[in-house]
Amino acid sequence: xxxxxxxxxxxxxxxxxxxxxxxxxxxxxxxxxxxxxxxxxxxxxxxxxxxxxxxxxxxxxxxxxxxxxxxxxxxxxxxxxxxxxxxxxxxxxxxxxxxxxxxxxxxxxxxxx
Amino acid sequence: xxxxxxxxxxxxxxxxxxxxxxxxxxxxxxxxxxxxxxxxxxxxxxxxxxxxxxxxxxxxxxxxxxxxxxxxxxxxxxxxxxxxxxxxxxxxxxxxxxxxxxxxxxxxxxxxxxxxxxxxxxxxxxxxxxxxxxxxxxxxxxxxxxxxxxxxxxxxxx
Amino acid sequence: xxxxxxxxxxxxxxxxxxxxxxxxxxxxxxxxxxxxxxxxxxxxxxxxxxxxxxxxxxxxxxxxxxxxxxxxxxxxxxxxxxxxxxxxxxxxxxxxxxxxxxxxxxxxxxxxxxxxxxxxxxxxxxxxxxxxxxxxxxxxxxxxxxxxxxxxxxxxxxxxxxxxxxxxxxxxxxxxxxxxxxxxxxxxxxxxxxxxxxxxxxxxxxxxxxxxxxxxxxxxxxxxxxxxxxxxxxxxxxxxxxxxxxxxxxxxxxxxxxxxxxxxxxxxxxxxxxxxxxxxxxxxxxxxxxxxxxxxxxxxxxxxxxxxxxxxxxxxxxxxxxxxxxxxxxxxxxxxxxxxxxxxxxxxxxxxxxxxxxx
Numbered sequence: 295x296x297x298x299x300x301x302x303x304x305x306x307x308x309x310x311x312x313x314x315x316x317x318x319x320x321x322x323x324x325x326x327x328x329x330x331x332x333x334x335x336x337x338x339x340x341x342x343x344x345x346x347x348x349x350x351x352x353x354x355x356x357x358x359x360x361x362x363x364x365x366x367x368x369x370x371x372x373x374x375x376x377x378x379x380x381x382x383x384x385x386x387x388x389x390x391x392x393x394x395x396x397x398x399x400x401x402x403x404x405x406x407x
Numbered sequence: 408x409x410x411x412x413x414x415x416x417x418x419x420x421x422x423x424x425x426x427x428x429x430x431x432x433x434x435x436x437x438x439x440x441x442x443x444x445x446x447x448x449x450x451x452x453x454x455x456x457x458x459x460x461x462x463x464x465x466x467x468x469x470x471x472x473x474x475x476x477x478x479x480x481x482x483x484x485x486x487x488x489x490x491x492x493x494x495x496x497x498x499x500x501x502x503x504x505x506x507x508x509x510x511x512x513x514x515x516x517x518x519x520x521x522x523x524x525x526x527x528x529x530x531x532x533x534x535x536x537x538x539x540x541x542x543x544x545x546x547x548x549x550x551x552x553x554x555x556x557x558x559x560x561x562x563x564x565x
Numbered sequence: 566x567x568x569x570x571x572x573x574x575x576x577x578x579x580x581x582x583x584x585x586x587x588x589x590x591x592x593x594x595x596x597x598x599x600x601x602x603x604x605x606x607x608x609x610x611x612x613x614x615x616x617x618x619x620x621x622x623x624x625x626x627x628x629x630x631x632x633x634x635x636x637x638x639x640x641x642x643x644x645x646x647x648x649x650x651x652x653x654x655x656x657x658x659x660x661x662x663x664x665x666x667x668x669x670x671x672x673x674x675x676x677x678x679x680x681x682x683x684x685x686x687x688x689x690x691x692x693x694x695x696x697x698x699x700x701x702x703x704x705x706x707x708x709x710x711x712x713x714x715x716x717x718x719x720x721x722x723x724x725x726x727x728x729x730x731x732x733x734x735x736x737x738x739x740x741x742x743x744x745x746x747x748x749x750x751x752x753x754x755x756x757x758x759x760x761x762x763x764x765x766x767x768x769x770x771x772x773x774x775x776x777x778x779x780x781x782x783x784x785x786x787x788x789x790x791x792x793x794x795x796x797x798x799x800x801x802x803x804x805x806x807x808x809x810x811x812x813x814x815x816x817x818x819x820x821x822x823x824x825x826x827x828x829x830x831x832x833x834x835x836x837x838x839x840x841x842x843x844x845x846x847x848x849x850x851x852x853x854x855x856x857x858x859x860x861x862x863x864x865x866x867x868x869x870x871x872x873x874x875x876x877x878x879x880x881x882x883x884x885x886x887x888x889x890x891x892x893x894x895x896x897x898x899x900x901x902x903x904x905x906x907x908x909x910x911x912x913x914x915x916x917x918x919x920x921x922x923x924x
Binding site for chain 2: 855
Binding site for chain 1: 617621624625695702705706709710713715723724
């Protein structure tokens with residue numbers, strides 16, 4: 295019994311061993327892969343990202359100058375971000391949040407026509 | 408062609424397996440290949456740190472004897488080859504009758520590239536080939552196909 | 566001849582990380598026969614690999630198993646590099662070793678926690694997984710992702726480990742050793758663990774040879790075989806001896822895995838020190854042609870990939886044989902003769918991963 299005393303006292307004095315999520319969140323590590331961020335300012339519709347995506351989450355329509363992205367198909371592998379020469383796709387560290395329904399994001403209009 | 412490979416005939420399979428077992432080899436796995444008009448079955452064995460391969464060619468309607476009498480661990484591999492590819496292996500120590508991985512009403516012989524004609528589909532409990540259960544063709548699959556009900560589309564603009 | 570009862574073990578059981586159905590035939594409390602029934606997690610990955618281009622398959626093969634995902638990607642990359650006759654740069658080989666060993670540590674700590682949980686020793690389970698949490702954080706800092714690392718690419722690796730990160734990794738792992746020592750002490754001396762693991766599920770050396778056991782299951786029965794001795798990636802340059810125990814029971818297999826955690830920490834330290842400078846990936850050209858076989862030591866044993874290419878961008882055939890597939894017949898040899906209450910711990914002691922088995 296007495297050998298437990300140090301453990302008991304240590305546990306009483308120190309706080310909880312786990313982080314109180316969602317009130318306290320950890321900063322994402324640099325270079326962690328959490329979600330894909332799309333910035334279409336320099337997109338030239340080369341469709342390389344759509345061809346490299348292993349799960350078919352990005353689709354690019356060259357004629358209509360439209361890109362569709364399904365965040366819940368994305369496996370955050372980063373193949374598209376590596377393929378894009380213009381820096382339109384970036385992998386960020388924060389995890390993508392859960393949602394109650396799947397959605398498809400549609401990006402229309404062209405920045406550099 | 409793999410390095411350290413020998414081609415043997417179907418009738419020599421069990422004897423060769425026994426010879427390798429007596430040398431202390433371990434059965435690693437077996438691969439079935441669909442070559443159109445015949446199957447190529449490659450058995451991979453490990454002896455110390457090297458791999459030895461035995462390759463045999465068998466016509467699609469011919470039978471291959473099981474080596475589960477020599478290597479008891481072979482029964483899972485042979486059941487899988489029989490079920491997913493259609494190689495006719497007889498005498499397996501525990502025969503699942505085509506229901507190891509696949510379910511009733513599901514795809515039949517998904518790994519076979521061409522129709523396996525002259526061979527019946529396996530029914531559970533039946534030991535010998537019976538009438539065909541259904542078409543033995545590959546199910547059509549498209550990569551990245553959209554689901555039938557479209558997800559709600561949200562316009563983001565640029 | 567006492568009457569026999571048939572009891573199903575699984576497919577859902579608190580001790581099993583993935584589903585398997587074992588049809589146990591019992592006489593009173595002793596198991597006399599067992600028939601396995603698998604197929605609950607069959608996803609047809611061998612077929613899916615034929616439908617996709619060979620370059621996208623890396624992401625598919627990582628997802629065969631969540632716990633040992635990097636070694637699947639590594640074996641796949643090695644087999645495709647063999648088909649393409651591509652040469653991997655030396656720095657990439659060392660990085661592959663570092664990632665593989667980090668994965669091995671996380672997998673073995675997961676197993677130790679699950680074993681403690683199967684014995685009902687939940688606080689030890691939490692301690693093991695707390696150590697594992699630090700390792701998994703390391704995996705996120707180096708590779709980008711906690712479990713499915715996506716670090717291996719055909720021709721090398723995708724991410725480098727810079728000097729600051731390497732130093733942090735080495736320091737963190739060294740700091741975990743005291744916590745690991747405390748866990749090892751409990752596993753070695755606790756009465757409950759010893760009663761339920763020592764002498765249970767004995768697999769003799771002859772049985773292990775005859776049924777084709779691999780990995781810690783094989784090394785716990787006295788056979789010193791480990792694929793890392795063949796020297797793939799940078800293991801040839803780092804030097805490696807397998808860890809062997811002779812008792813052949815559940816406890817021996819647990820001790821092998823525990824000692825392998827220490828060995829992996831040591832391998833990572835040495836690999837980070839010896840890593841040469843250079844590129845981390847080679848340029849890949851051409852299409853795969855011919856046949857090739859590659860073997861890798863996954864945390865659970867020997868993982869073998871056979872691939873056949875026909876000159877197009879799709880592989881003609883990909884065959885995967887995972888370690889738990891080979892460890893199922895030894896399990897079926899261990900179970901007859903034991904008592905019903907020992908079945909969960911013995912099944913867990915081969916460290917089963919059925920999503921690997923069924924792909």
